[in-house]
Amino acid sequence: MKLKRNVPSMLILTGIILFIFLIMQPLEILFFSNNIALLFPKGIIALEERNLLLIIQLIMLLVIIPVYILTFIFSWKYRAHNPHGKYDPDLIDNTLAEYIWWGLPCILTAIIAVLTWVKTYELDPYKPIESDKKTMTVQVVALQWKWLFIYPEEKIASINFLQFPKETPIHFEITADAPMNSFWIPHLGGQIYAMPNMKTELHLIAQEAGDFRGSSANLSGEGFAGMHFIARASSEDEYHQWLESAKQSPKILNFEEYSKLAAPSQNNPKEIYQLKEENLFNQVIMKYMHPQEK
Amino acid sequence: MFGRLNLDAFKHESSQNIAVIGMVLGGIAIIGILFYLKRWKWLWNEWLTTVDPKRIGVMYIIVALLMFFKGFADALMMRLQQALSVGDAHGFISPGHFQEVFSAHGTTMIFFAGMGIVFGLLNLIVPLQIGARDVAYPFLNALGFWLFASGAVLGLVSLAIGKFSTAGWLAYPPLSGIEYSPDEGVDYWIWLVQIAGVGSTISGINFLVTILKMRCPGMTLMKMPIFVWSALCAMVLVIFAFPILTATLYMLALDRYLGMHFFTAGFGGNPMMYINLIWAWGHPEVYILILPAFGIFSEVVPTFSEKRLFGYVSMVWALIIITILSFIVWLHHFFTMGASPNVNAFFGVMTMLIAIPTGVKIFNWLFTKFQGHVHFTSPMLWFFAFVLNFSVGGMTGILLSSPPVDYQVHNSLFLIAHFHGMVIGGFLFGFFSGFTYWFPKITGFFLSENLNRYAFWCWFTGFLLAFMPLYMLGFMGATRRLDHYEASTGWHPLFLTVGLGAAIILCGVCIQIYGLFMSIKDRKNNLDLTGDPWNGRTLEWSIPSPPPIYNFAITPTVDQLDPLWAIKRGLAPKPEKDYEDIHLPKNTPMGLCIGMLSLIFGFAMTWYIIWLAIISFTAIIVCLIIRLSGEDEHDVITAAQVKEMEAARLRSQTT
Numbered sequence: 039m040k041l042k043r044n045v046p047s048m049l050i051l052t053g054i055i056l057f058i059f060l061i062m063q064p065l066e067i068l069f070f071s072n073n074i075a076l077l078f079p080k081g082i083i084a085l086e087e088r089n090l091l092l093i094i095q096l097i098m099l100l101v102i103i104p105v106y107i108l109t110f111i112f113s114w115k116y117r118a119h120n121p122h123g124k125y126d127p128d129l130i131d132n133t134l135a136e137y138i139w140w141g142l143p144c145i146l147t148a149i150i151a152v153l154t155w156v157k158t159y160e161l162d163p164y165k166p167i168e169s170d171k172k173t174m175t176v177q178v179v180a181l182q183w184k185w186l187f188i189y190p191e192e193k194i195a196s197i198n199f200l201q202f203p204k205e206t207p208i209h210f211e212i213t214a215d216a217p218m219n220s221f222w223i224p225h226l227g228g229q230i231y232a233m234p235n236m237k238t239e240l241h242l243i244a245q246e247a248g249d250f251r252g253s254s255a256n257l258s259g260e261g262f263a264g265m266h267f268i269a270r271a272s273s274e275d276e277y278h279q280w281l282e283s284a285k286q287s288p289k290i291l292n293f294e295e296y297s298k299l300a301a302p303s304q305n306n307p308k309e310i311y312q313l314k315e316e317n318l319f320n321q322v323i324m325k326y327m328h329p330q331e332k
Numbered sequence: 333m334f335g336r337l338n339l340d341a342f343k344h345e346s347s348q349n350i351a352v353i354g355m356v357l358g359g360i361a362i363i364g365i366l367f368y369l370k371r372w373k374w375l376w377n378e379w380l381t382t383v384d385p386k387r388i389g390v391m392y393i394i395v396a397l398l399m400f401f402k403g404f405a406d407a408l409m410m411r412l413q414q415a416l417s418v419g420d421a422h423g424f425i426s427p428g429h430f431q432e433v434f435s436a437h438g439t440t441m442i443f444f445a446g447m448g449i450v451f452g453l454l455n456l457i458v459p460l461q462i463g464a465r466d467v468a469y470p471f472l473n474a475l476g477f478w479l480f481a482s483g484a485v486l487g488l489v490s491l492a493i494g495k496f497s498t499a500g501w502l503a504y505p506p507l508s509g510i511e512y513s514p515d516e517g518v519d520y521w522i523w524l525v526q527i528a529g530v531g532s533t534i535s536g537i538n539f540l541v542t543i544l545k546m547r548c549p550g551m552t553l554m555k556m557p558i559f560v561w562s563a564l565c566a567m568v569l570v571i572f573a574f575p576i577l578t579a580t581l582y583m584l585a586l587d588r589y590l591g592m593h594f595f596t597a598g599f600g601g602n603p604m605m606y607i608n609l610i611w612a613w614g615h616p617e618v619y620i621l622i623l624p625a626f627g628i629f630s631e632v633v634p635t636f637s638e639k640r641l642f643g644y645v646s647m648v649w650a651l652i653i654i655t656i657l658s659f660i661v662w663l664h665h666f667f668t669m670g671a672s673p674n675v676n677a678f679f680g681v682m683t684m685l686i687a688i689p690t691g692v693k694i695f696n697w698l699f700t701k702f703q704g705h706v707h708f709t710s711p712m713l714w715f716f717a718f719v720l721n722f723s724v725g726g727m728t729g730i731l732l733s734s735p736p737v738d739y740q741v742h743n744s745l746f747l748i749a750h751f752h753g754m755v756i757g758g759f760l761f762g763f764f765s766g767f768t769y770w771f772p773k774i775t776g777f778f779l780s781e782n783l784n785r786y787a788f789w790c791w792f793t794g795f796l797l798a799f800m801p802l803y804m805l806g807f808m809g810a811t812r813r814l815d816h817y818e819a820s821t822g823w824h825p826l827f828l829t830v831g832l833g834a835a836i837i838l839c840g841v842c843i844q845i846y847g848l849f850m851s852i853k854d855r856k857n858n859l860d861l862t863g864d865p866w867n868g869r870t871l872e873w874s875i876p877s878p879p880p881i882y883n884f885a886i887t888p889t890v891d892q893l894d895p896l897w898a899i900k901r902g903l904a905p906k907p908e909k910d911y912e913d914i915h916l917p918k919n920t921p922m923g924l925c926i927g928m929l930s931l932i933f934g935f936a937m938t939w940y941i942i943w944l945a946i947i948s949f950t951a952i953i954v955c956l957i958i959r960l961s962g963e964d965e966h967d968v969i970t971a972a973q974v975k976e977m978e979a980a981r982l983r984s985q986t987t
Contacts, residue, residue: 048708048713048716051789052716052717052720052792055792055793055796056720059796059800062800063804066801066804066826067804070804070808070822070826072822073808073809073821073822074804074807074808075807075808075809076740076741076806076807076808076809077807084740086736087736087737087739087740088740090734090736090737091731091734091737091740091741094730094731094734094737095727095731098727098730098731101691101723102723102724102727105694105695105698105719105723106720106723108698109698109716109719109720112698112701112702112706113701113706113708113716116637116701116702116703116704116705116706117705117706118638118705118706118707119705123703123705124703125638125704125705127638127639127640127704128640129639129642130640130641130642130643130644131642131644132642132643132699135643135695135699136643136646136692139691139692139695139696140646140688140692142691143687143688143691143692144688147684147685147687147688150684150730150734151680151681151684151685153734154677154681154684154734154735154736155677155680155681157734158673158676158677158680158734158735158736159673159677160736161735161736161739162672162673163670164670164672217504217506217507217512218504218506218507220668220742220743222743222809222811224740224744224808224809225809227739227740228668228736228738228739228740228742229668229739229740229742229743230668230669230670231666231668231669231670233597233603233604233669234506234597234603235597235598236604236670238669238670251809251821253809253811254811255742255743255744255811255812256504256743257431257499257500257504257507257812257813258507259507259512260427260428260431260498261427262427262431262813263427263813263814263815263816263817264816266818325598326597326598
């Protein structure tokens with residue numbers, strides 16, 4: 039069988055394809071900048087997470103770029119029938135070279151590992167955010183297939199809508215009365231699972247006002263794709279105005295109403311309730327501790 | 333009488349009906365052709381009852397490719413749906429059906445396409461590379477294949493009768509529990525994975541013992557070809573990981589069938605336990621796929637660089653380290669479950685460590701090309717694309733392994749882009765490379781090089797278009813498994829690009845199918861008469877293509893790495909022709925029988941047809957007892973016959 043020799047054209051073609059993808063990236067970022075939540079975050083947590091991402095990325099490029107360059111150079115230089123390429127079939131070992139490429143990844147990995155170790159503690163979702171302002175608590179219940187937000191101190195609740203003042207740390211307590219979901223507001227920070235019979239916690243803060251899209255990141259059944267909500271960070275005044283109007287809401291959330299809400303439904307619009315049930319969140323969790331036989 | 337099975341199970345959405353009709357017509361066509369050509373006896377004697385690993389390997393690859401096409405069709409449907417279903421439009425499939433499609437896609441690709449390819453290649457290549465005439469347990473090998481095949485068939489049955497699981501390819505409870513998924517979908521999933529999984533365990537045992545006990549004289553562990561090393565490591569993973577899967581699935585089945593509470597949300601059950609257990613299997617599983625691909629490249633790159641592998645010892649240790657590490661990283665699949673920072677940080681760092689041996693492998697491959705004569709045949713093109721894609725996949729893997737970053741990209745399309753980069757850019761490209769490389773050895777003729785190259789370019793560009801935008805979509809907050817999204821998210825243009833990429837990959841796949849078809853049609857003009865078309869280094873190239881039934885007329889003796897290379901360079905003597913009697917195991921239909929009975933058992937369990945389940949299960953036990961109590965029977969090929977066959981081959985070569 040004849041072996042193909044068109045190495046240059048093949049390398050050039052690959053190069054062109056890769057180059058197109060390379061210049062596409064900044065264009066993409068420029069074009070979609072409003073929507074790229076992770077690269078243009080609106081909260082400290084998300085910002086820290088993005089910075090870590092970029093640092094690790096940069097360190098990794100120290101390996102990736104040489105690999106790319108070597109791939110092309112070796113393919114070109116040592117192509118068969120190249121009169122200038124040296125040929126040494128017995129070159130199968132070189133201790134120094136091996137030290138370099140066991141050592142170099144070891145060092146880079148060690149740097150990333152230390153960085154990760156420190157940052158994992160710093161950005162632990164359970165860790166409260168330090169701030170002059172008092173931390174606000176919001177309880178989150180993932181239902182089939184909508185999000186219920188309970189403001190235990192303010193005595194209101196909402197469906198698929200969340201409002202809070204900017205620059206105020208928010209402490210989310212999260213559970214589910216449904217299959218497992220994942221609570222994620224990419225503009226503000228990382229996600230955490232919402233599980234029945236469990237309480238998970240997440241601390242986030244918004245630096246800027248705005249409407250941020252939140253969603254469920256874990257498959258939870260038929261209406262899963264519709265489980266997105268608006269997280270609105272606003273000024274302190276606007277938040278209080280909203281709070282006052284919410285307290286006047288004609289809809290009332292008690293346990294009976296909650297049971298209706300918990301029934302499966304899809305693509306629910308935003309709703310605001312007055313909260314008339316003490317301890318609803320704990321009751322939802324306890325439901326699974328002492329379940330009733332059906 | 334029929335349990336839960338009723339006529340409603342046959343009603344489907346239109347897209348599914350087309351698939352079902354196509355499948356049924358295809359089946360009828362194959363049966364018709366077999367009748368027309370009167371090939372039933374041939375099929376039965378030569379294939380269905382065979383215990384010859386070369387035949388079993390071919391059957392594995394055929395089933396795996398068919399399942400790959402099915403999984404690929406699923407992928408196309410998902411990408412089409414996501415390109416269409418934005419804002420007010422809702423695409424062409426319902427959310428429920430969409431969820432069936434992606435669950436089926438993952439299950440099919442990993443359990444049937446992936447595992448089938450791995451075991452297929454092992455069957456075809458490992459005995460040849462270690463100079464063995466057979467595997468250690470020929471019957472177990474056949475049984476493993478038939479269990480695998482019945483799992484695949486049960487998957488196809490689920491397309492036609494009833495629903496498939498909508499709980500994703502790993503069926504996390506409580507979604508997969510009886511409360512949230514009361515219908516037959518998850519049961520189908522449990523039984524088809526269970527049957528195929530038992531098959532994998534059995535095959536894993538067979539190959540581990542084969543590699544450890546059946547090597548030809550003189551081949552010590554450190555003189556094994558590197559592909560065999562990768563197979564050995566993968567089989568160690570299979571043996572340790574698959575029992576976890578089996579046990580986990582039984583517990584899930586007990587929850588669903590007998591109302592137990594291992595993984596339920598209430599009554600003291602713990603779904604988190606399931607997620608831990610399934611990933612304790614699931615993470616090694618992806619290494620079971622990728623390690624043989626590493627092995628393939630370690631064979632392909634030296635051969636087409638006219639060199640020996642650079643840093644063999646390093647490569648072996650890298651494989652072993654990856655094998656060990658793959659068992660202590662499973663938690664990185666769910667950093668977001670709320671474990672303490674110690675736990676998350678530990679698993680994050682363990683995960684990063686895997687990058688070290690993997691990086692070493694990449695450098696060793698690159699330096700195998702260094703001062704070589706690199707031939708850019710299509711297997712090398714796949715390697716070229718592999719290095720480019722796998723590096724990016726590895727880099728994003730490191731990002732994902734850092735818990736704080738993972739919180740942001742977990743379960744987003746970023747994750748999807750990462751693991752498809754590894755599975756397609758790593759495993760699948762490796763398979764394509766190995767498939768082209770070993771195809772003449774197995775069949776005796778070549779694949780069309782030109783068509784292979786066209787397919788390669790489609791795959792390469794298609795892959796970049798279909799998966800690079802997913803990284804950006806992940807950054808934009810797009811989660812996986814969405815059947816619909818709002819226009820305001822701004823994702824639509826990128827989803828369209830992704831769809832275009834999928835379409836280009838489709839072109840590549842079509843060219844590959846056409847190429848396979850054409851090379852079979854033109855095989856007379858593309859024969860490999862030498863048995864060593866690529867100037868190979870290992871034992872499989874020292875015998876004719878396709879290999880005779882006994883593989884090696886004379887058992888080879890080896891005293892160094894790359895034995896054939898040594899002979900060619902005059903560093904080792906040529907083997908003497910001294911024939912001996914060869915014993916080969918007799919064919920048996922028991923593997924096929926047990927496979928079919930398992931299929932019936934799985935179907936009966938899915939639909940709660942209790943009497944049928946009991947009968948088929950009892951029959952499986954009876955079959956096993958019959959098989960185990962019989963004497964091992966052998967066919968003997970006498971030395972004289974071997975001599976005659978070898979002489980005949982030489983004659984046909986010279987004419």
